[in-house]
Amino acid sequence: DAKTTQPTSMDCAEGRAANLPCNxxxxxxxxxxxxxxxxxxxxxxxxxxxxxNNETNEMASLIITEDRKxxxxxxxxxxxxxxxxxxxxxxxxxxxxxxxxxxILP
Amino acid sequence: EAGVAxxxxxxxxxxxxxxxxWCNPISGHATLYWYQQILGQGPKLLIQFQNNGVVDDSxxxxxxxxxxxxxxxxxxxxxxxxxLEDSAVYLCASSSRTGVIKNIQYFGAGTRLSVL
Numbered sequence: 001d002a003k004t005t006q007p008t009s010m011d012c013a014e015g016r017a018a019n020l021p022c023n024x025x026x027x028x029x030x031x032x033x034x035x036x037x038x039x040x041x042x043x044x045x046x047x048x049x050x051x052x053n054n055e056t057n058e059m060a061s062l063i064i065t066e067d068r069k070x071x072x073x074x075x076x077x078x079x080x081x082x083x084x085x086x087x088x089x090x091x092x093x094x095x096x097x098x099x100x101x102x103x104i105l106p
Numbered sequence: 107e108a109g110v111a112x113x114x115x116x117x118x119x120x121x122x123x124x125x126x127x128w129c130n131p132i133s134g135h136a137t138l139y140w141y142q143q144i145l146g147q148g149p150k151l152l153i154q155f156q157n158n159g160v161v162d163d164s165x166x167x168x169x170x171x172x173x174x175x176x177x178x179x180x181x182x183x184x185x186x187x188x189x190l191e192d193s194a195v196y197l198c199a200s201s202s203r204t205g206v207i208k209n210i211q212y213f214g215a216g217t218r219l220s221v222l
Contacts, residue, residue, distance in 0.1 A: 032209065034209065034210070036211075041215075042213075042215055042216075043110070043197050043199070043213030043214050043215050043216050044149065044197075044199075044213045045213070046211065046212065049209075049210065087148060094151070094209070094211060095151070096141075096148030096149045097148050098146075098147060098148055099148055
């Protein structure tokens with residue numbers, strides 16, 4: 001019960017913005033949205049998290065809809081090194097779904 | 107700051123043998139997690155420690171898996187006896203106790219186990 005829905009895979013051209021969607025329609029009022037990514041043969045890596053407001057850090061931006069039922073992770077200028085599986089998680093007890101496999105095309 | 111250390115990186119054993127994995131979390135992190143990641147799937151939580159106490163082991167197959175964190179720092183995960191379906195990557199993660207940051211987990215590179 002991952003409580004999130006993500007596309008299985010996505011493609012993005014190198015240098016363009018990668019927009020990864022996540023649906024979390026059953027999110028509770030006090031649950032944060034977390035994003036992690038997992039590059040091949042590595043452990044998952046924390047990217048960003050948010051509650052209600054949009055957030056930005058050195059890695060990415062997180063846009064959360066006003067009703068909090070969905071969010072989008074934005075990688076502003078995707079590079080080949082951003083090729084990974086991206087996981088959206090919305091509960092304190094972190095349960096990973098299958099994530100979105102992002103392919104960056106040269 | 108050193109990350110989460112795990113060893114070994116790879117292990118190949120035959121079914122019914124025993125195996126142990128070691129994890130050293132980030133210094134000062136009170137919470138430690140062990141995950142199992144089967145090929146093509148997301149990581150599945152096996153056990154969560156808060157200092158040296160178990161917080162959640164609901165998905166740990168206790169008939170063959172055991173874990174300990176005796177001094178509240180490093181941890182060992184053991185499988186005895188191993189089955190073919192235990193072939194997976196075993197990931198260790200740690201997190202701080204402070205506010206929202208307590209839910210941000212930092213992962214090691216994992217141990218890839220192959221059971222033949």
